[in-house]
Amino acid sequence: MNGRRITADRDRCIGAGMCALLAGSIFDQDDGDGRVLVLDPVPRGELGAVLEAVAVCPSGALSLDEG
Template structure:
């Protein structure tokens, strides 16, 4: 999945934290707001697959999306 780029929209994020639980090397949550923080916008293959799954099936607010790959 080379060439994958992960994007987040903090305005859409509801702070559910499912992304962090599923891919903690790619996502974190802001301590103050609880909103998503992108740690790695170009993750390696395994993490890119997790990020794509989060974007397509897990994030309840659709605040995560993946391009490329």
């Protein structure tokens, strides 16, 4: 995933958790409010899972930016 960076808009996140289910080593949920936490903003693997998580996020809070 050279140069790609994951960003998450926590204000937009509704805490559905699809991202954490699809790519648990990249995403987690905050214990307090359930909103997304990006564990690795520049992941080295799991491109397919990251792309799927971005695509299925119901609130559109996730994006994958090209570096």
